Amino acid sequence: MGDISMLAMGLAVLAAVVAVGIKAHKRRSSYGASEHELGPFQVTSFDAIDDTVRRTRCVCGGVLQLQSEASIRRDDRELRAARCHCAQCGDTMTLTFDLASLHH
Numbered sequence: 001m002g003d004i005s006m007l008a009m010g011l012a013v014l015a016a017v018v019a020v021g022i023k024a025h026k027r028r029s030s031y032g033a034s035e036h037e038l039g040p041f042q043v044t045s046f047d048a049i050d051d052t053v054r055r056t057r058c059v060c061g062g063v064l065q066l067q068s069e070a071s072i073r074r075d076d077r078e079l080r081a082a083r084c085h086c087a088q089c090g091d092t093m094t095l096t097f098d099l100a101s102l103h104h
């Protein structure tokens with residue numbers, strides 16, 4: 001009896017994981033790209049960029065790891081784009097930062 005309830009619990013957990021995976025996949029395809037973007041965040045220092053990346057979590061709850069940073073220009077504003085990937089599911093995410101308050 002004990003073994004059966006353990007097995008049932010295992011199956012329930014597995015079903016939940018699959019359901020979450022399907023939901024994440026649906027959200028991704030409706031977005032139109034495999035890449036998520038967050039921001040622009042208003043920052044006053046480059047340290048704030050690292051802090052924000054550290055605080056932000058993937059949709060799966062995983063920790064983000066910074067891959068590369070680049071300056072981009074959008075709507076006449078200079079933005080800093082931090083490209084990250086999730087340590088847990090490997091999904092990529094770009095965080096953009098508005099550095100306007102850095103240039104006085």
Ligand SMILES: [Zn+2]
Pocket residue numbers: 058059060061062086087088089090091
């Ligand atoms: Zn993830």
